[in-house]
Amino acid sequence: MSKIMQIESNKASIKSSSEATEKQIPKSTAGILKFLAPSQINWQEIRPDTARISDKNKKNEIDGKAKEAKRTLDEMLLSSLQMSNLVILSGSGTSLGDVGGPSMKDLWNYAINNELNGPNEKAIKIMNKVNFVEEKEGKNIEAFLSQCEAYLQVKEDKKVRDFVEHCKRVILDKCSEFLKDENAGVWFDEKLEGHCTFLHRLSRRRVRDPRLKVFTTNYDLCFERAASLQSLIINDGFSYTQPRIFDPRFFGYDTVRRSLAAAERGDYLEGVFHLLKLHGSVNWARSSNGRIEEKNNPEPPEACLIYPAKGKYQLSYIQPHLELISQYLTSLREPNTCLIVTGFGFNDDHLSEPILAAVKINPRLRLIVVDFKAEDSIEKPSEETSRYWKEFSTLAKNGEDIWFINASFKDFASLIPDLRSLTTAQQLEKVIKRSLGGANE
Numbered sequence: 001m002s003k004i005m006q007i008e009s010n011k012a013s014i015k016s017s018s019e020a021t022e023k024q025i026p027k028s029t030a031g032i033l034k035f036l037a038p039s040q041i042n043w044q045e046i047r048p049d050t051a052r053i054s055d056k057n058k059k060n061e062i063d064g065k066a067k068e069a070k071r072t073l074d075e076m077l078l079s080s081l082q083m084s085n086l087v088i089l090s091g092s093g094t095s096l097g098d099v100g101g102p103s104m105k106d107l108w109n110y111a112i113n114n115e116l117n118g119p120n121e122k123a124i125k126i127m128n129k130v131n132f133v134e135e136k137e138g139k140n141i142e143a144f145l146s147q148c149e150a151y152l153q154v155k156e157d158k159k160v161r162d163f164v165e166h167c168k169r170v171i172l173d174k175c176s177e178f179l180k181d182e183n184a185g186v187w188f189d190e191k192l193e194g195h196c197t198f199l200h201r202l203s204r205r206r207v208r209d210p211r212l213k214v215f216t217t218n219y220d221l222c223f224e225r226a227a228s229l230q231s232l233i234i235n236d237g238f239s240y241t242q243p244r245i246f247d248p249r250f251f252g253y254d255t256v257r258r259s260l261a262a263a264e265r266g267d268y269l270e271g272v273f274h275l276l277k278l279h280g281s282v283n284w285a286r287s288s289n290g291r292i293e294e295k296n297n298p299e300p301p302e303a304c305l306i307y308p309a310k311g312k313y314q315l316s317y318i319q320p321h322l323e324l325i326s327q328y329l330t331s332l333r334e335p336n337t338c339l340i341v342t343g344f345g346f347n348d349d350h351l352s353e354p355i356l357a358a359v360k361i362n363p364r365l366r367l368i369v370v371d372f373k374a375e376d377s378i379e380k381p382s383e384e385t386s387r388y389w390k391e392f393s394t395l396a397k398n399g400e401d402i403w404f405i406n407a408s409f410k411d412f413a414s415l416i417p418d419l420r421s422l423t424t425a426q427q428l429e430k431v432i433k434r435s436l437g438g439a440n441e
Contacts, residue, residue, distance in 0.1 A: 030373045033411060035073055036404040038396050043375060043406065044069035046415075076403060078417045080366055084209055085337040086202065089328075089351070090216040090223075093343025093372060094409040099191045100178040101220055104308065108141045111170040126163045141167070142308035149309055168300035168307055175219045176282045182297070187225060194410030195226035199273070201416040203232055207268035211235070211254070215276045215328050217348065219305055221283065223275055232271040237320065238294060246284075246292035248323040276324045278351070280305035284320075292320050325350070332358035332365070342370040343409050345377070346388035356391060359400055366401045367392070374406040 033046040048066050053059045080086070095101030102110070114120040119127065119134065127134065127144070130151040137143045148164050151157065180187045202212050214223060227234050237251050238244040251274065256266030277284075284304035285295035292304050306321060317325070332339065332354055339355065346352040358365055369392065371377060377389045396402035405412060 028373070029375045029406060031408060031411075032375075032406060033415075034375065034406045035069070036375070036378075036396070036406075037072070037076075038401055038403065039399050041397065044072070046070050046073060073405075073415065074417055077368075077415065078419075080338040080340075080368065081202070081205060081417065081419060083336050083338045083366065085331065085334045086205060086209075086212050087331045087337060087339045088202075088212070088214040088216075089339065089341045089344055089355075090214060090218065091342070091344025092218060093345070094195070094216075095218050095220055095222055096343070097372075097408060098410060099194070099222060100188070101218070101222075102174045102178065104141060105139060107171055107174060107308070108139045108144075110174055111141060111167045112139070112144070122163065126160055129157070129160060145307060146309045165300050168303070168305075171219075171307060172282055172298075172300060172303055172305075176221075176297075179220055179222065179225065189225065189229060192222060192226045192229070194408075194413045195222050196229060198409070198413040198416065199223070199226050199232055200230055201413070201418055203230075203271045203273060204419045207270055212273040213276065213327075213331055214273060215278055215324075215331075217279045217344070217351070218277070219280060219282045221281070227273075227275075230271070232273065233269065234273065234275045236275045236277070237323070244294040246320045248320070251327065276327055278306075278321065278324050278328065280321070329354050333362060335362070335364045337362070337364065338366045338368065340368045340370065342412060343372075345371070346386040346392075352386070352388045356388060359392070359395055359402065366403070368403045368405065370405045370407055370409070370412045372406075372408045374404045378404065 029043075034043040035046070036043045045066055046069055048062050050059045050062050053062070092101065092103065096103055109117070112119050112123045126132075126148065130147045132144050132147045145164060145167060148160055151160055152164070176182070178188070179191065205212060216223065224234060224236075233255055235251060235253065235255075237248055238246050239250065255269045255272050257269050258266040280303070282303070282305075283294050283296055283298070285293055285298035285302045286304045287293055287302070295302075298304075304320070328351070331337070339358075341355070344351075355367065359367055377385050378393045380389075382390055392402055393404070396404070405415075407415065
């Protein structure tokens with residue numbers, strides 16, 4: 001009898017321990033549309049799931065709070081779009097999910113793993129040679145390539161160099177083929193719904209304001225293709241003639257419409273924005289004379305990319321990346337600026353640190369951080385995520401103008417207000433608010 005009681009006691013203890021463990025593991029809120037406003041500690045849901053709530057009063061209460069939250073978010077986004085300077089920092093998250101771009105884990109699998117989901121024989125030999133320990137570093141292609149590059153700095157080794165070139169070729173191919181079938185010449189435009197909505201709505205800003213600036217760390221051509229589908233005009237620092245050659249002077253040019261009747265007067269054209277690819281592009285090549293040109297399917301040695309590696313910071317100080325980083329830093333210091341960071345995990349210190357500095361020294365900077373797992377990233381222990389999430393969260397709680405939006409890139413694009421859809425009354429209201437200084441103008 002005592003043995004039976006002991007067994008039951010052990011079962012109860014195990015169950016209790018299991019339940020306690022489950023309670024300690026926070027439930028992920030990835031993809032749930034919600035936001036966190038400055039000086040607030042509670043996230044506000046925009047589209048709560050009330051289908052299973054039977055209590056009508058409770059359901060109406062939740063729906064009412066969601067409508068109020070949506071109204072608050074709409075007003076914030078609308079005022080943000082009307083600030084003088086609108087700057088976007090787009091990370092790899094904008095090309096993941098439905099878009100189909102490769103994640104860092106995917107690149108590891110493509111370049112390193114075999115059919116059994118383990119490192120292939122060649123990769124294992126290179127790991128041993130450069131002293132890369134997968135058990136310690138994890139499946140981190142950035143760390144692996146960094147180790148290889150460091151090894152080559154000390155000792156020239158053809159096998160290691162060939163392996164690095166192989167990885168770079170894989171990265172080039174995988175960052176291109178998800179968007180276009182090169183053999184058939186067919187673009188997968190249906191994947192770019194979020195990008196099209198995003199650019200369409202942001203391009204409707206007042207033409208007298210400085211042009212929208214989109215900075216991105218992505219190599220792919222998602223923004224270029226989405227702009228082309230909507231007849232938008234991109235100023236990317238390249239010439240307007242073939243071959244297209246990079247020259248930073250082009251960033252100082254603009255596009256105007258001049259009618260024959262008023263030849264001396266030009267009106268700024270709508271739908272023009274700047275695209276600055278901080279880490280290069282799959283169609284950039286560095287020629288033998290040092291010029292940066294657009295080229296389809298460049299070879300890895302000539303491709304003008306900052307590949308995943310810990311040396312990204314140093315590579316940012318050679319052209320054209322030096323010019324692009326310079327413009328990025330300058331944009332963050334401009335007064336009356338809204339910076340929208342989307343799909344970026346703050347894992348690149350050379351891009352994250354300037355944002356942190358700008359928040360502290362630019363009193364008229366609004367920061368909007370959009371991420372599929374924004375709330376999770378803030379709540380995670382520091383060792384599991386970038387330290388910048390905690391830093392920005394603390395600054396927001398202390399009253400800095402920092403907003404967090406828990407949403408995918410596509411969902412966020414749908415939340416951006418359409419400036420042209422405003423009624424006359426709404427437009428008048430905004431004019432009055434601006435005249436009273438209530439819209440950050």
